[in-house]
Amino acid sequence: MSTAIRHTTTPMRAPRPAFRLGLLSVGLLLLAIFTLNGPAMAAAEDPCPSRCAEVDQGEFWVVDTRCAPRCSPGAEGNSRIVFQREEECRWANAERADWLAAVRGRPLVIVAHGNWTGRGDALAMFRSVKRVVGAASDGRPYVLTGWSWPSDRSRGRIKPDLLRKARYSDTQSFYLADLLREVDPATPVTLVGYSYGARAIGGALHMLAGGRVAGMALDRPAPPREARLGVVLAAAAMHAHWFGPGQRHGLALEIADGMDIAINPCDPVLKRYPRLFGSGRCGGLLRRGAGSGPEALGYRGPTCLDAGQRDRVTVFNVSCPVGRNHGWYDYFRSARLRQSVCRWTFDGPTFDGPTFDGPTFDGPTFDGIANEQHAAAGVE
Secondary structure, eight states: OOOOOOOOOOOOOOOOHHHHHHHHHHHHHHHHHHHHHHHHHHHHHSOOOOTTTTTOEEEEEEEEOTTSOSSOOTTTTGGGOEEEEEETTEEEEEOHHHHHHHHTTSOEEEEEOOSSOOHHHHHHHHHHHHHHHHHHSTTOEEEEEEEEOSOOOOSSOHHHHHHHHHHHHHHHHHHHHHHHTTSOTTSOEEEEEETHHHHHHHHHHHHHTTOOBTTBOOSSOOOOOSSOEEEEEESOOSBTTTTSTTSTTTTHHHHOSEEEEEEOTTOHHHHTHHHHSSSOEETTEEOTTSOOOOOBHHHHOOOSOOHHHHTTEEEEEOHHHHOSOOOHHHHHTOHHHHHHHHHHHHTTTSOOSOOOOOSOOOSOSSOSSSHHHHHHHSOO
């Protein structure tokens, strides 16, 4: 006996008018989101702002050393450095000679980023500086160059990675000094360093003055400079006494016409800097209260300077605008820091422009790299 299986279908009710209106509203909302956010997301990958284009006559370059030897420059070091120039919102490869020709006679700004910074984050940092310098340029030409070095976070424990990047920054000092030696002496130069980038700049200045860092030195001295060389350091992750006579970077202030140092006694990362180079290890990090090392320049300010060196250094406290943060964008929110960069770029030691309350900085509250990860690690 066969049993017939009946397939029954339940007729679907027609959507109610209110439900249809709800679906239509959701669809229109999604369409609007994708339509409006599409260009914005594409711009966020490699932003190329057109604001102030009529007054910003500056060129944007990147010197990328991420593929160059990291611990010792060796014979092939310079051949592995990549030079790129932004042309119509696209990056074009260039030669070392092209960059030297582009910067000749025009104000040059070199910006060095800190640790745990990938190329994309580095470009965003460089562009934040260019936006401020361009707004203050008043149509004057300049060249902003970002120094992109291998500082991506490595796998494994935190402290070995930080010590490894400190060694990398010494090699970056050599690459930077070797390049600056070839710049026309009549070109005004401003060096901007953040965190480990400040350490790289300090070592480069020391080498340019004839010194040696980590066993590395230039094979020939740099020619005497004819134009100003200004230095701006923020959240400097280097020993506070290194610029003193006879110290690791003790010759740096002999070649720099002036140095502005932004310090922040509230920086939670730099506060832990002594534990990175101190004693009393416990689980790879340093115990609270154990033997500690030297304080950071960006936390304490420079120490052990003689009278002549002190005349070339300006220290200003940015703890009020920065607070308990270590990120680049937190520091660059400081009007005093932005003023220092623009002052050295266009006016030299004396600043005749307005008190610098703008342009306002609309970057994120932190750089997405340092604050949360470093706070979790307990050290920089």
